[in-house]
Amino acid sequence: MSGSEQTPKQTGEPILKLVGVDSYYGPIRALEDVNIEVYQGEIVCLLGSNAAGKTTTLKTILGMVKPRSGEIYLRGNRIDGKKTTEIVAQKVTMVPENRRLFTRMTTRENLEIGAELRDDKDGIEKDLQKVLEIFPRLEERINQRAGTLSGGEQQMLAMGRALMARPEVLLMDEPSMGLAPILVEQVFKTIKEINDQGTTVFLVEQNAHMALEIADRAYVLQTGNIVLSDSAEKLLNDPKMQEAYLGEVT
Amino acid sequence: MKLATKIGLIAGVVSIYFPVVGITERFDDRTIIDGVLTLGSTIFLVIALAAGYVVAKPRHLPGEEPEPPGPSALLYGAVASGIAGVMAGLFVLLADSVDLRTVLISVTGTLIERLSFGGSAGSAVVIMAVGGAALGALGAGLQLISQSIRRPLVIALGAALLISLTEPLLNAVIPEVLSKLGLKDDTSWLYTGGGLSVTGAILVLVLTFVGVFAWTSRGERVRQAYAGRSNRDRRLIKGGALLLLALFMAYLPQILTSFLSEILGTVGLYILLGLGLNIVVGYAGLLDLGYVAFLAVGSYSTALFVSERSSLGWTLPYWQVVPLTIVIATVIGIMIGGPVLRLRGDYLAIVTLGFGEIARVIVQSDWASPTLGGAQGILGVTAPEVFGVDLREPRNLYYVILISVILVAFISWRLSRSRVGRAWNAMREDEQVAEAMGVSIIGYKLLAFGTGAALGSLSGMFFAIKLGSVFPSSFNLLVSINVLALIILGGMGSIPGVIVGAFVLVGLPELLREFGEFRLLIFGIVLVSLMLLKPEGLIPSRRRKMELHADELEEEQYDDSAGQGGAEPVVT
Numbered sequence: 175m176s177g178s179e180q181t182p183k184q185t186g187e188p189i190l191k192l193v194g195v196d197s198y199y200g201p202i203r204a205l206e207d208v209n210i211e212v213y214q215g216e217i218v219c220l221l222g223s224n225a226a227g228k229t230t231t232l233k234t235i236l237g238m239v240k241p242r243s244g245e246i247y248l249r250g251n252r253i254d255g256k257k258t259t260e261i262v263a264q265k266v267t268m269v270p271e272n273r274r275l276f277t278r279m280t281t282r283e284n285l286e287i288g289a290e291l292r293d294d295k296d297g298i299e300k301d302l303q304k305v306l307e308i309f310p311r312l313e314e315r316i317n318q319r320a321g322t323l324s325g326g327e328q329q330m331l332a333m334g335r336a337l338m339a340r341p342e343v344l345l346m347d348e349p350s351m352g353l354a355p356i357l358v359e360q361v362f363k364t365i366k367e368i369n370d371q372g373t374t375v376f377l378v379e380q381n382a383h384m385a386l387e388i389a390d391r392a393y394v395l396q397t398g399n400i401v402l403s404d405s406a407e408k409l410l411n412d413p414k415m416q417e418a419y420l421g422e423v424t
Numbered sequence: 425m426k427l428a429t430k431i432g433l434i435a436g437v438v439s440i441y442f443p444v445v446g447i448t449e450r451f452d453d454r455t456i457i458d459g460v461l462t463l464g465s466t467i468f469l470v471i472a473l474a475a476g477y478v479v480a481k482p483r484h485l486p487g488e489e490p491e492p493p494g495p496s497a498l499l500y501g502a503v504a505s506g507i508a509g510v511m512a513g514l515f516v517l518l519a520d521s522v523d524l525r526t527v528l529i530s531v532t533g534t535l536i537e538r539l540s541f542g543g544s545a546g547s548a549v550v551i552m553a554v555g556g557a558a559l560g561a562l563g564a565g566l567q568l569i570s571q572s573i574r575r576p577l578v579i580a581l582g583a584a585l586l587i588s589l590t591e592p593l594l595n596a597v598i599p600e601v602l603s604k605l606g607l608k609d610d611t612s613w614l615y616t617g618g619g620l621s622v623t624g625a626i627l628v629l630v631l632t633f634v635g636v637f638a639w640t641s642r643g644e645r646v647r648q649a650y651a652g653r654s655n656r657d658r659r660l661i662k663g664g665a666l667l668l669l670a671l672f673m674a675y676l677p678q679i680l681t682s683f684l685s686e687i688l689g690t691v692g693l694y695i696l697l698g699l700g701l702n703i704v705v706g707y708a709g710l711l712d713l714g715y716v717a718f719l720a721v722g723s724y725s726t727a728l729f730v731s732e733r734s735s736l737g738w739t740l741p742y743w744q745v746v747p748l749t750i751v752i753a754t755v756i757g758i759m760i761g762g763p764v765l766r767l768r769g770d771y772l773a774i775v776t777l778g779f780g781e782i783a784r785v786i787v788q789s790d791w792a793s794p795t796l797g798g799a800q801g802i803l804g805v806t807a808p809e810v811f812g813v814d815l816r817e818p819r820n821l822y823y824v825i826l827i828s829v830i831l832v833a834f835i836s837w838r839l840s841r842s843r844v845g846r847a848w849n850a851m852r853e854d855e856q857v858a859e860a861m862g863v864s865i866i867g868y869k870l871l872a873f874g875t876g877a878a879l880g881s882l883s884g885m886f887f888a889i890k891l892g893s894v895f896p897s898s899f900n901l902l903v904s905i906n907v908l909a910l911i912i913l914g915g916m917g918s919i920p921g922v923i924v925g926a927f928v929l930v931g932l933p934e935l936l937r938e939f940g941e942f943r944l945l946i947f948g949i950v951l952v953s954l955m956l957l958k959p960e961g962l963i964p965s966r967r968r969k970m971e972l973h974a975d976e977l978e979e980e981q982y983d984d985s986a987g988q989g990g991a992e993p994v995v996t
């Protein structure tokens with residue numbers, strides 16, 4: 175690990191903390207001694223190429239993959255070993271890779287399922303309106319089947335669905351995947367807006383450049399190991415980074 | 425032209441097949457229109473017409489406007505059916521000169537005589553070829569006339585055929601209705617000689633044609649008026665229609681024969697089973713092939729507690745047996761659900777299949793026979809009496825089943841629109857993501873199994889009451905398959921679909937009894953054609969319909985990112 179520097183948002187206890195996490199798929203080790211800290215109000219980015227273990231990290235946090243060793247803390251409480259629904263109930267929500275919408279359900283139903291764990295009918299309706307304000311395109315498609323939406327609209331719906339849970343920590347798995355550059359820009363702008371309203375974002379990306387533009391800090395994952403971590407600004411200018419992930423010849 | 429040849433060959437093979445297996449000869453005794461048409465010859469007519477009709481059907485790529493067929497279509501139609509005719513004719517010629525009876529026992533002298541229309545076998549070739557070509561052209565001609573006339577015409581022909589075929593059924597019912605209305609119970613104006621009379625046929629054709637024609641030309645306005653009404657009005661109209669249907673169903677046994685009431689009762693039982701399995705398969709997407717186990721649980725539990733001859737030695741009154749049975753079934757449903765929670769799709773199907781068989785083997789086994797009676801089953805299930813009405817009587821039982829069906833249909837309708845229904849839907853589509861959204865997969869799966877089991881046991885209860893006894897042999901795999909088939913046939917996840925599916929799958933074979941050994945063959949043809957024409961089922965749920973028909977192009981474009989890990993059963 176290179177020497178990391180404190181950024182202004184790193185205050186108090188981290189909201190999400192991974193300590194020495196090892197995850198396995200059967201005999202194959204996918205994560206090795208992963209240490210990550212995410213503070214309240216940050217956008218933290220996890221970069222890495224295919225098969226580096228980015229998605230596994232998210233799945234491990236949500237309890238969909240159980241870590242073999244190591245600890246995961248949410249607001250100081252251990253959550254590793256807990257059931258996914260229990261973890262999700264603590265206001266951690268994921269926007270899965272490839273959107274993974276319920277394609278045969280309508281836009282509205284998709285949004286409603288996002289609020290599955292909430293019981294406040296009025297609050298849900300209010301948040302639905304709020305999501306439709308953020309993504310006006312979804313309003314037009316409200317009774318349309320999610321599978322018939324365009325790629326960009328699907329990404330918006332996936333984000334809207336996650337927001338319906340009123341998350342405090344939003345985990346995003348490659349939101350830029352399969353989108354046109356202009357849409358990617360829009361998506362990242364929205365992520366920034368969501369973050370500005372107080373949601374902590376933990377973002378997994380291959381598109382390092384775009385991600386670092388909005389992130390506060392970033393970790394770089396390589397074959398299951400964290401090899402770099404620093405503030406986004408520093409990483410953007412780090413020659414090693416530029417060579418390996420930003421595609422710029424130094 | 426290539427298409428015409430292909431269809432012609434197919435039609436030829438089909439029209440040889442029917443006489444060879446003996447259908448033609450047997451059905452020649454069955455009148456369609458008295459003195460004009462027999463069922464045997466109708467088959468040939470339909471084949472020739474259909475071949476022409478299909479060939480002339482305009483073909484187009486999705487998204488393109490179909491080109492209206494030109495006069496050349498007539499030629500193609502004639503060619504197709506002409507080919508079929510020549511094939512059939514050559515077959516007659518062959519059968520006439522060589523004795524085929526050693527292999528094909530149905531090819532009798534009488535058959536050949538009939539097929540050659542009284543003339544020589546050589547003339548049969550000519551007659552069939554020319555007749556076939558003419559009919560094919562006629563069929564193709566149907567495509568040329570405008571839709572507003574074609575549709576009523578085709579429907580009218582179909583209706584005439586249907587009304588004629590159901591003569592034994594209707595001819596028993598109509599006099600009853602007429603006499604209730606205070607009219608003479610004479611049906612000779614409609615039916616003579618086991619089929620439609622000539623006047624009857626004309627009457628049916630004209631009435632249906634006019635009716636359908638009026639609907640296609642005016643129906644749009646009615647539909648628009650309906651759509652223009654407020655939501656509340658629409659709900660009222662729908663509710664009213666359903667009420668009328670319920671009243672009609674309630675009145676039905678009064679005019680039906682006891683035999684038909686009995687069939688209706690059986691159909692009702694299957695509707696209950698279907699509604700139950702529909703929750704498990706249609707809503708929650710858990711392909712359960714062992715559903716018969718719950719029917720067995722319901723039947724045996726009822727028999728155990730009710731029959732004086734059961735091993736328990738004591739009996740319970742029905743008002744206690746009903747809730748007890750449902751509770752037992754639910755518990756067993758959840759117990760079965762437990763171990764299969766982690767399985768999906770095909771694997772789940774195989775394991776549940778095993779459970780169904782285990783249920784049957786257990787009740788048959790020596791081990792359980794002191795309690796469950798082994799192969800002898802349990803006899804002496806007394807029928808409950810409600811206010812002095814004996815429920816064993818098919819008509820009375822019918823009412824109880826009818827009420828249960830209405831109740832269960834209402835429950836599952838409410839379920840499908842509830843939060844639970846939505847969670848099931850999400851789970852069916854993508855279990856992993858549903859879980860990540862906070863849907864408790866384990867809870868909802870067990871709920872689905874439990875609800876399904878409870879509803880299945882309800883049917884089992886009626887089953888035991890109806891027969892007055894229970895035997896292990898009643899609970900075989902075929903029941904599970906039938907229930908699943910009726911759901912698929914009606915449209916997965918759709919309540920009206922289940923009801924219609926049950927009528928078609930359970931009611932139809934009973935009504936086809938007069939066709940004897942060909943019953944299942946005809947039934948099979950009907951099923952296969954239905955699934956080809958309407959893969960989404962007869963009355964698909966809104967969701968399914970969209971899935972299979974709307975915007976198929978868009979579907980392909982975006983589907984790559986979706987549907988991985990979906991537990992959708994791939995039966996259709």
